[in-house]
Amino acid sequence: MKQPHSIEYLQQLVIDRLKEKAGKIGQTRPVNLYQPIEYTLNMGGKRLRPVMLLMACDLFGGKVPQALNAAIAVEIFHNFTLLHDDIMDHADIRRNQPAVHKKYNENVAILSGDAMSIMAYQFLLKTESPAIQKVTQLFSKTAMEVCEGQQYDMDFENQTSVNIDDYLEMIRLKTAVLIAGSFKMGAQLALATDADADRIYRFGINLGLAFQLQDDLLDVFAEQEKFGKKTGGDILANKKTFLLLKALELAKPEQKERLNHWLTKKDFDPLEKIAAVKQIYTDLNLKKISQQKSDDYYLAALNELQAIELESDRKKPLILLAKTIMKREH
Amino acid sequence: MKQPHSIEYLQQLVIDRLKEKAGKIGQTRPVNLYQPIEYTLNMGGKRLRPVMLLMACDLFGGKVPQALNAAIAVEIFHNFTLLHDDIMDHADIRRNQPAVHKKYNENVAILSGDAMSIMAYQFLLKTESPAIQKVTQLFSKTAMEVCEGQQYDMDFENQTSVNIDDYLEMIRLKTAVLIAGSFKMGAQLALATDADADRIYRFGINLGLAFQLQDDLLDVFAEQEKFGKKTGGDILANKKTFLLLKALELAKPEQKERLNHWLTKKDFDPLEKIAAVKQIYTDLNLKKISQQKSDDYYLAALNELQAIELESDRKKPLILLAKTIMKREH
Numbered sequence: 001m002k003q004p005h006s007i008e009y010l011q012q013l014v015i016d017r018l019k020e021k022a023g024k025i026g027q028t029r030p031v032n033l034y035q036p037i038e039y040t041l042n043m044g045g046k047r048l049r050p051v052m053l054l055m056a057c058d059l060f061g062g063k064v065p066q067a068l069n070a071a072i073a074v075e076i077f078h079n080f081t082l083l084h085d086d087i088m089d090h091a092d093i094r095r096n097q098p099a100v101h102k103k104y105n106e107n108v109a110i111l112s113g114d115a116m117s118i119m120a121y122q123f124l125l126k127t128e129s130p131a132i133q134k135v136t137q138l139f140s141k142t143a144m145e146v147c148e149g150q151q152y153d154m155d156f157e158n159q160t161s162v163n164i165d166d167y168l169e170m171i172r173l174k175t176a177v178l179i180a181g182s183f184k185m186g187a188q189l190a191l192a193t194d195a196d197a198d199r200i201y202r203f204g205i206n207l208g209l210a211f212q213l214q215d216d217l218l219d220v221f222a223e224q225e226k227f228g229k230k231t232g233g234d235i236l237a238n239k240k241t242f243l244l245l246k247a248l249e250l251a252k253p254e255q256k257e258r259l260n261h262w263l264t265k266k267d268f269d270p271l272e273k274i275a276a277v278k279q280i281y282t283d284l285n286l287k288k289i290s291q292q293k294s295d296d297y298y299l300a301a302l303n304e305l306q307a308i309e310l311e312s313d314r315k316k317p318l319i320l321l322a323k324t325i326m327k328r329e330h
Numbered sequence: 331m332k333q334p335h336s337i338e339y340l341q342q343l344v345i346d347r348l349k350e351k352a353g354k355i356g357q358t359r360p361v362n363l364y365q366p367i368e369y370t371l372n373m374g375g376k377r378l379r380p381v382m383l384l385m386a387c388d389l390f391g392g393k394v395p396q397a398l399n400a401a402i403a404v405e406i407f408h409n410f411t412l413l414h415d416d417i418m419d420h421a422d423i424r425r426n427q428p429a430v431h432k433k434y435n436e437n438v439a440i441l442s443g444d445a446m447s448i449m450a451y452q453f454l455l456k457t458e459s460p461a462i463q464k465v466t467q468l469f470s471k472t473a474m475e476v477c478e479g480q481q482y483d484m485d486f487e488n489q490t491s492v493n494i495d496d497y498l499e500m501i502r503l504k505t506a507v508l509i510a511g512s513f514k515m516g517a518q519l520a521l522a523t524d525a526d527a528d529r530i531y532r533f534g535i536n537l538g539l540a541f542q543l544q545d546d547l548l549d550v551f552a553e554q555e556k557f558g559k560k561t562g563g564d565i566l567a568n569k570k571t572f573l574l575l576k577a578l579e580l581a582k583p584e585q586k587e588r589l590n591h592w593l594t595k596k597d598f599d600p601l602e603k604i605a606a607v608k609q610i611y612t613d614l615n616l617k618k619i620s621q622q623k624s625d626d627y628y629l630a631a632l633n634e635l636q637a638i639e640l641e642s643d644r645k646k647p648l649i650l651l652a653k654t655i656m657k658r659e660h
Contacts, residue, residue: 033481084444088437107418107484110440114414115477117447121470125463133455133462140451147445151363154437 004314005064007321010054014047017068018075021123036100036112037119040079043095048325049178050075053186055321056200059314062190066128070135070189073124074182077139080116081146083109088154117143131188138188142181149174162240164249168209176208199304203318206301211325213294216241218327220278221287232274238263242293243286250284298326334644335394337651340384344377347398348405351453366430366442367449370409373425378655379508380405383516385648386530389640392520396458400465400519403454404512407469410446411476413439418484447473461518468518472511479504492570494579498539506538529634533648536631541655543624546571548657550608551617562604568593572623573616580614628656 018041026038050071057067085091086099087109093099101109124136152170156162183204187197219234220243234241251259259280262273281287301322305315348371356368380401387397415421416429417439423429431439454466482500486492513534517527549564550573564571581589589610592603611617631652635645 030478030481030485032485033478084440088440110414110418111477111481111484114444114447115474117444118470118473118477121451121466122474125467125470136451136466137455140448140455143448144445144452147441147448148360148363151360151441154441155360155362 004058004317005054007051007055007317007324010051010058010064011047013054013064013068014050014071014075017072018047021072032104032108033112033115036083036104036108037116039103040083040100040112040116041076043079043097045079045095047075049078049182052179052204052321053182053189055318056183056186056192057190058186059200059308059310059318060187060190060192060196062186062192067186067189069123069126070139070185071182073120073122073139074178074185076116076123077120077143078178080113080120081150083116084113085150087113088150127189129189131191135185135188138181138185142177145173145177149177156240159240162245164242164245167240167242167245171212172205172209175212176205179208179211180204196308199308203301203304206297206304207322207325210294210297210301213242213290213297214326216243217287217290217294220281232270232278235274235277236270243281243290246286246289247281247284250286251280255280255283294326298322334388334647335384337381337385337647337654340381340388340394341377343384343394343398344380344401344405347402348377351402362434362438363442363445366413366434366438367446369433370413370430370442370446371406373409373427375409375425377405379408379512382509382534382651383512383519385651386513386516386522387520388516389530389638389644389648390517390520390522390526392516392522397516397519399453399456400469400515401512403450403452403469404508404515406446406453407450407473408508410443410450411480413446414443415480417443418480457519459519461521465515465518468511468515472507475503475507479507486570489570492575494572494575497570497572497575501542502535502539505542506535509538509541510534526638529638533631533634536627536634537652537655540624540627540631543572543620543627544656546573547617547620547624550611562600562608565604565607566600573611573620576616576619577611577614580616581610585610585613624656628652 022038022041024038025041026035028034053071053074054064054067058064082094083100086094087101087106091099092102097103099109100112104112121136121139124139125132127135129135149170149172152166153174156166156170180201181204184197184201187200192200216234219231219241222231233239234244238244247259248256259277262268262277265273302319305318305322308315352368352371354368355371356365358364383401383404384394384397388394412424413430416424417431417436421429422432427433429439430442434442451466451469454469455462457465459465479500479502482496483504486496486500510531511534514527514531517530522530546564549561549571552561563569564574568574577589578586589607592598592607595603632649635648635652638645
């Protein structure tokens with residue numbers, strides 16, 4: 001078997017194909033439908049999910065060019081969910097640019113999103129593969145689960161008590177299944193065995209959970225320069241992350257009272273609230289507890305990869321990707 | 331070849347399957363995602379598009395039970411478009427019940443709609459057929475065109491001049507392609523030749539256009555009891571239908587001025603406006619012109635059906651369906 005492709009090579013393939021396909025989409029009529037799609041696809045991003053699909057395909061000896069349309073499909077679908085989520089979450093900025101519902105309007109954002117979801121299927125269905133029906137079924141199941149995750153996320157905002165298992169199930173659906181699904185689609189296109197396809201799926205689920213827990217942690221504890229965005233956003237929004245839920249679980253009466261004080265306070269100095277809540281998290285040793293939970297998932301992910309019976313050289317890019325996502329240097 | 335199934339038989343099949351599948355969907359978690367889907371699918375309706383798919387499948391000797399999931403897919407997709415259109419059009423009532431965005435809220439309507447669009451694919455992809463990839467591609471192309479039609483429809487509201495060809499293209503996309511696509515999907519599942527599949531597609535396009543023109547006409551000229559809903563709605567909303575566009579084209583200066591007066595008037599008595607505009611349409615002979623245009627498409631539809639080389643007995647249910655849709659007694 002030949003050497004696997006590098007992450008950078010596959011990323012460039014995705015970027016080039018996206019540029020080729022999405023570059024002129026905005027000229028299609030009706031322009032009010034297609035321009036926002038071009039705008040969205042040109043916002044950038046690391047294109048991780050399509051790269052994951054191609055890497056899994058490559059791992060199992062599949063033909064990467066044959067999987068490229070499926071990879072683009074996953075990226076278009078992911079961007080569709082961001083577009084509609086931004087409407088629902090009233091998030092006006094996406095990657096430092098106005099969100100579609102702000103740049104255009106809400107109707108445009110709804111309909112262009114709908115069109116992107118269909119367009120994702122159109123790219124996927126260009127794929128020539130004996131596994132196409134199975135792959136499209138997996139894609140659909142995954143897409144449905146992402147909707148379920150978004151619904152749970154919105155439900156949690158109005159729910160007074162959310163337990164940690166509920167939270168983990170929510171991030172599994174909202175974040176991890178699309179990562180896992182992308183890997184598994186690539187494996188299926190490479191005609192991997194069902195057992196191997198399931199292993200790389202579980203690799204993706206565990207990696208996705210590890211990543212999300214790490215991301216929640218960084219939102220509170222990161223050095224701002226390294227993290228790339230302002231820390232404390234989740235604390236200000238009372239977002240029910242692993243940290244907050246675990247804090248509510250572990251807090252002694254006095255700490256719980258202090259936490260609830262900040263959760264219910266209407267007028268506050270943002271920096272003061274961040275510092276106060278962060279202090280409670282620190283007192284409860286949550287940085288370590290949370291990091292440990294993330295590490296557990298990360299190791300579980302690597303174990304799944306380990307179990308795939310292929311020479312370890314072929315797995316190197318995937319291990320590197322996992323490290324990069326987790327911002328690990330070791 | 332055996333006798334074709336009746337419309338009623340196929341309609342009952344669709345209703346039963348929908349009841350079986352959609353009846354308990356609202357119990358799936360998260361309920362805020364799935365309950366609105368059950369609510370939408372239980373609103374009723376004539377289930378015309380799935381019946382059309384099954385009729386085309388039956389016409390070409392395909393197995394009807396094998397096409398049932400595809401039929402359900404088309405119905406779910408159609409109901410998804412109504413759900414999202416109602417948000418965009420600020421339409422608060424659907425089939426005498428509160429629209430989803432009113433009964434629940436707008437976020438629920440956006441996300442449940444997204445889920446329905448994916449669910450449509452899930453049903454379609456259950457289909458076992460050598461034509462499944464082709465059918466799913468056609469379904470996607472059709473779905474995309476329906477989005478384009480909705481965008482044109484919204485664009486027209488803000489456009490000062492819309493010509494009749496633009497209008498016909500809009501209703502082709504918004505209404506006719508899903509009818510035509512349903513027929514063609516049924517034909518493809520029955521493994522009809524491409525030529526025959528294209529004929530039944532054109533049958534559907536022409537029937538869809540004839541139907542929409544007729545519907546526009548009835549909105550103005552129907553006897554209220556027979557039409558089943560209030561007449562004059564399009565006139566009150568200044569909707570750019572074939573009638574209004576043709577009137578603007580044919581009107582003499584004095585009539586044009588009178589028409590523009592009513593189009594721009596802010597305060598008016600509804601019945602007075604309806605009567606005045608209707609009078610202009612009558613003076614311009616638009617009832618006949620519009621009926622003629624609809625008849626032309628209707629006959630073109632029947633000619634396409636005629637061209638399919640099958641014994642005429644097999645085509646009888648389709649001819650009956652066309653007549654029923656057009657509310658014709660002869």
